Amino acid sequence: xxxxxxxxxxxxxxxxxxxxxxxxxxxxxxxxxxxxxxxxxxxxxxxxxxxxxxxxxxxxxxxxxxxxxxxxxxxxxxxxxxxxxxxxxxxxxxxxxxxxxxxxxxxxxxxxxxxxxxxxxxxxxxxxxxxxxxxxxxxxxxxxxxxxxxxxxxxxxxxxxxxxxxxxxxxxxxxxxxxxxxxxxxxxxxxxxxxxxxxxxxxxxxxxxxxxxxxxxxxxxxxxxxxxxxxxxxxxxxxxxxxxxxxxxxxxxxxxxxxxxxxxxx
Amino acid sequence: xxxxxxxxxxxxxxxxxxxxxxxxxxxxxxxxxxxxxxxxxxxxxxxxxxxxxxxxxxxxxxxxxxxxxxxxxxxxxxxxxxxxxxxxxxxxxxxxxxxxxxxxxxxxxxxxxxxxxxxxxxxxxxxxxxxxxxxxxxxxxxxxxxxxx
Numbered sequence: 275x276x277x278x279x280x281x282x283x284x285x286x287x288x289x290x291x292x293x294x295x296x297x298x299x300x301x302x303x304x305x306x307x308x309x310x311x312x313x314x315x316x317x318x319x320x321x322x323x324x325x326x327x328x329x330x331x332x333x334x335x336x337x338x339x340x341x342x343x344x345x346x347x348x349x350x351x352x353x354x355x356x357x358x359x360x361x362x363x364x365x366x367x368x369x370x371x372x373x374x375x376x377x378x379x380x381x382x383x384x385x386x387x388x389x390x391x392x393x394x395x396x397x398x399x400x401x402x403x404x405x406x407x408x409x410x411x412x413x414x415x416x417x418x419x420x421x422x423x424x425x426x427x428x429x430x431x432x433x434x435x436x437x438x439x440x441x442x443x444x445x446x447x448x449x450x451x452x453x454x455x456x457x458x459x460x461x462x463x464x465x466x467x468x469x470x471x472x473x474x475x476x477x478x479x480x481x482x483x484x485x486x487x488x489x490x491x492x493x494x495x496x497x498x499x500x501x502x503x504x505x506x507x508x509x510x511x512x513x514x515x516x517x518x519x520x521x522x523x524x525x526x527x528x529x530x531x532x533x534x535x536x537x538x539x540x
Numbered sequence: 541x542x543x544x545x546x547x548x549x550x551x552x553x554x555x556x557x558x559x560x561x562x563x564x565x566x567x568x569x570x571x572x573x574x575x576x577x578x579x580x581x582x583x584x585x586x587x588x589x590x591x592x593x594x595x596x597x598x599x600x601x602x603x604x605x606x607x608x609x610x611x612x613x614x615x616x617x618x619x620x621x622x623x624x625x626x627x628x629x630x631x632x633x634x635x636x637x638x639x640x641x642x643x644x645x646x647x648x649x650x651x652x653x654x655x656x657x658x659x660x661x662x663x664x665x666x667x668x669x670x671x672x673x674x675x676x677x678x679x680x681x682x683x684x685x686x687x688x689x
Contacts, residue, residue, distance in 0.1 A: 301631070307639040307667060317608050317665075318593045324688055328614035328663075418589060426592035470613060476665040477610050 317480050319445040321425070322452030323367040323418055325471055329459060330371070332468050337372035340455050341365075343380045346537035352392055353491040356440040357536050359388045359428065360447025366405070366421045368455060370414050378409040378417055385424055392440065394431035398424055439491070442484045446499070447536060449477070454533050457526035464519045472525065475511035478503055495535045502528045567624035569596035572683035575622025579653045580685055583618055588687035595670075596683040604671040607684065611660040619668055619686045621654045628675035630682060632656045635667040642666060 329335060342365050349355050362384050369377035382405035389398040401424040408416035425448065429441040453472070460468035485500045505528055509521040573594055580590050595607050611617055621632040632654045636642040644657040658666065672680045 301633040301641055301643070301669075303641050305635050305639045305667070305669065307635070307637065317610060318591070318595070318686075320610050320612070321591070323589075324615065325612060327688065328612040331614040415589070422589075422592045467613065470663045473663045474610050474665075476608060 317476060319449055319477065319480075321367065321422055322364040322448055322455070323370070323421075325452050325456055326367060326371050328471055329456060329468065332465060333463065335371070335459050337368060338374065340368045340458065341372045341374050341377045342368070343377045343384075345384065347539040349391075349539070351493060352437075352440055353443055353488075353493060353496060354536075355388055355392045356432075356443035357447040357450075357495065359385065359392065360425075360444040360449070361451040361533065361536050362388060363421055363425050363444070364448040364451035364455075366424075367418065367452075370417050370421070373412065373414060375409040375412060379406050382406055382409070389428055392428075392432075393435075394428055397427045397431040401427060439484070439488050443491075446481055446484070449481070450499070450529055450532055450536070453525065454529035457522050457529060460522045461519070461526050464522065466516050469517040469519070469522050472510045472517050472522065473512070475507065478507045478510065482507070495532075498535055499532055502532055567681050569598070569681050569683055571624035572596055572622055572681040573685065575624055575652060576620045576683040576685045577622070579620040579622055579655055580618070580687055583620075583687060587689045588616075588618060589689065590685055590687040594683055594685045596681065598679040598681045599670075599672040600679055601672055601675045604669055607668045607670070609666055609668055609686070611658065611663070611666050613660045613663045615688045616659050617657070617686055617688045619656045619658075619684055621670055621682060621684045623652045623672070623675075623680050623682050625675055625677050625680045626652050628652050628677070628680050629673040630654045630680075631671045631673055632684065633669045634658045635669065636662070637665050637667075639667070 326335075326337075346358060346362075349358065362381060366378060366381040366385065369381055382402045385405075386395060386398050386402040389395045401420050404420045405417055405424070408414075408420060425444065429444055432438065432441040432444070456468075456471060460471075482500070482503050485496065485503070488496065506525050509525055510517060573596060576594065577590070580588070584590060597605065599605060619632055619634065621630055623630055629649070629651060630653070631649045633641065633647070634643040634656045642658050642660070644659060647656040648654065656668070660666070668684065670682055670684055672682065
């Protein structure tokens with residue numbers, strides 16, 4: 275027989291459960307993804323530090339090797355500035371992984387200058403200041419948060435003036451630089467788990483679709499990226515199979531080539 | 541001002557909003573986002589980095605929407621959903637690319653807040669299904685934010 279106190283305890287637990295899940299409908303164990311695929315919203319592009327965090331858990335990475343602070347070329351074409359801006363923000367995340375305060379501060383200033391070049395400097399000034407302050411105090415989580423806010427503010431400012439396509443190029447630039455570093459690390463120390471981080475076929479489709487809708491940006495670098503995404507997609511769209519060391523090396527070559535095209539003048 | 545203080549300020553703002561909005565008042569997706577961030581706030585203390593980007597919109601009672609998100613094996617994710625309609629009941633669930641429920645059992649829903657927890661078994665695309673189960677409003681704003689560690 276259950277004692278009164280035990281019974282009371284069970285009742286309280288049951289009541290708490292009912293309160294928390296009041297009216298909750300159990301989720302179906304399976305859904306029809308083919309039906310869902312037609313109704314899905316746009317993907318949110320992962321930040322480079324989301325990938326770097328997963329990469330870090332596989333083993334220590336010498337992030338200092340990938341820190342880059344040298345100033346790239348100055349561009350006047352807004353799509354080129356947008357791509358470069360995304361790349362430089364990704365460099366900021368790399369500098370944070372390396373805990374390199376001077377590099378973080380330089381990159382913060384570079385982000386500000388590129389944002390001004392594209393006409394959204396005002397929304398970035400407070401973030402650039404916050405990045406410098408947090409780097410001085412070596413508060414790396416705060417720097418990461420500010421870099422995310424910087425990218426978000428840049429894109430919000432662009433969207434406000436209907437420059438959504440430039441905003442998409444910022445995300446693409448960041449993704450390309452993140453993929454370049456990911457493939458460099460995995461090429462040097464191959465692991466199946468590291469290679470699996472490249473399994474992003476839907477993101478490839480997402481970027482390809484966006485680029486196809488930018489015929490007005492008739493620049494060699496945009497055409498190069500479009501072609502390159504077509505080369506990368508079959509290498510990562512492997513279903514349940516593993517991504518091979520050869521594929522990782524190939525993607526690294528492709529992203530090295532694109533990075534060079536993004537940061538240097540034609 | 542650090543990130544945590546800013547999130548704290550946002551939470552304070554949400555509380556002000558929740559008192560300021562009369563029941564049935566027309567809110568916005570931004571209000572819904574404030575509530576989603578309110579649901580996320582305790583997890584920031586546990587080391588989750590909450591992304592600035594978010595999804596939002598409005599749904600009728602009983603309507604669902606799917607968003608697709610790339611998740612990476614090795615990371616742990618929470619998705620938090622909120623609405624400013626206090627008498628609404630909402631839900632969020634996560635499925636893998638095959639359509640199999642992928643969330644952890646500690647995922648929860650409580651009135652106008654809901655959250656789903658996933659530790660991906662594989663890197664790839666996942667479906668996040670958001671729903672307004674019940675609402676006194678014809679259309680209910682919703683917002684979904686996510687964090688990872």
